[in-house]
Amino acid sequence: MIKKIINPKLSRSEKMAFERYVKANMKRAYYSAFGIIGSHDAAMELSQAAFIKAYRNFKSFDNTKNFFTWYYTILRNLCLNFIRDSKSKRTVTFDEQIEWKEDTNPADDIEKEELKKKLWESISQLEFEDREIITLKEFEGLSYKEISEVLDIPIGTVMSRLYYARKKLAKKLEVFK
Amino acid sequence: MNERFIYLIEKYFDGELTSEEKSEFDSLLLDENLKNEFEEQKRVKEVLNKMKLKNPSAEIWDRYWLGVYNKVERGLAWIAISIGVLILIVYGSIGAVESFLADTQTPGIVKLGISALVIGGLILLFSVIREKLFIGTRDKYKEVQR
Numbered sequence: 141m142i143k144k145i146i147n148p149k150l151s152r153s154e155k156m157a158f159e160r161y162v163k164a165n166m167k168r169a170y171y172s173a174f175g176i177i178g179s180h181d182a183a184m185e186l187s188q189a190a191f192i193k194a195y196r197n198f199k200s201f202d203n204t205k206n207f208f209t210w211y212y213t214i215l216r217n218l219c220l221n222f223i224r225d226s227k228s229k230r231t232v233t234f235d236e237q238i239e240w241k242e243d244t245n246p247a248d249d250i251e252k253e254e255l256k257k258k259l260w261e262s263i264s265q266l267e268f269e270d271r272e273i274i275t276l277k278e279f280e281g282l283s284y285k286e287i288s289e290v291l292d293i294p295i296g297t298v299m300s301r302l303y304y305a306r307k308k309l310a311k312k313l314e315v316f317k
Numbered sequence: 318m319n320e321r322f323i324y325l326i327e328k329y330f331d332g333e334l335t336s337e338e339k340s341e342f343d344s345l346l347l348d349e350n351l352k353n354e355f356e357e358q359k360r361v362k363e364v365l366n367k368m369k370l371k372n373p374s375a376e377i378w379d380r381y382w383l384g385v386y387n388k389v390e391r392g393l394a395w396i397a398i399s400i401g402v403l404i405l406i407v408y409g410s411i412g413a414v415e416s417f418l419a420d421t422q423t424p425g426i427v428k429l430g431i432s433a434l435v436i437g438g439l440i441l442l443f444s445v446i447r448e449k450l451f452i453g454t455r456d457k458y459k460e461v462q463r
Binding site: 159162163166167170171174175180184188189191192195239240241255256259274275278279284296299300302303306307309310313 | 320323324326327331354357358360361362364365366367368369370371373377378381382384385386388389392
């Protein structure tokens with residue numbers, strides 16, 4: 141147990157490599173968690189907790205593979221547990237954490253501000269899997285191949301899940317009716 | 318929905334349609350239902366493309382790695398503290414039982430009862446710790462709640 145926590149089997153170079161992986165992937169990790177659970181504090185906490193678990197199991201990571209793909213499995217499980225816990229405690233809350241991109245900022249446009257709110261509300265109401273795939277593709281900009289690796293599903297399934305997730309989103313967005 | 322149509326829509330959004338696929342896609346869009354489906358997808362996609370998740374402040378990113386590092390280090394500290402507390406509890410319990418048994422004033426039946434209580438408590442403590450440390454670490458699905 142103690143060995144697992146401090147992981148003394150890691151050489152200095154492995155520890156340095158791990159630090160590099162954290163620094164290179166922390167933003168993507170945070171945003172992925174945030175897109176799924178919708179809370180800044182929880183996303184910060186869970187993405188860090190997932191890195192700690194990754195550190196303890198770093199020996200089992202095959203460094204010829206993509207670190208984020210391996211890490212995301214841990215993060216996803218933590219997020220799922222968090223959602224289940226929150227649901228049982230009825231405390232799922234989604235901070236409104238989206239904004240217009242700089243070049244499309246409609247500060248004076250109330251209608252578009254409403255649309256932003258409505259969009260976030262609708263995303264929050266989606267099922268975990270739909271919210272996850274929309275986050276990975278639309279907010280994180282992962283390719284179909286990357287999503288397929290991260291979620292361990294065929295590319296065709298990624299495409300079809302995305303399609304149906306967008307369709308559900310459209311239904312929730314009354315403005316499109 | 319037609320899987321081929323979904324495939325073509327996704328490739329269209331990524332700007333990856335070949336000229337043959339483009340003609341195939343255009344011909345599918347002659348169908349009113351498919352055209353409506355496409356328009357709906359396009360509108361959602363356009364709105365999503367204009368949005369981004371808010372970026373936390375730069376200081377948060379500066380402290381991020383340190384946060385991970387500190388938590389790894391604190392895990393070790395908690396283990397050390399737990400071991401220390403455990404040793405003291407066991408040592409104190411044994412000492413208390415010894416002095417209690419040496420007391421000639423207390424009836425034998427009470428001594429037996431209290432000794433059994435302390436021994437039971439220690440066995441229970443040991444069992445819980447063993448479960449947490451050894452059985453828990455071997456369960457590869459422990460991260461997933463059932």
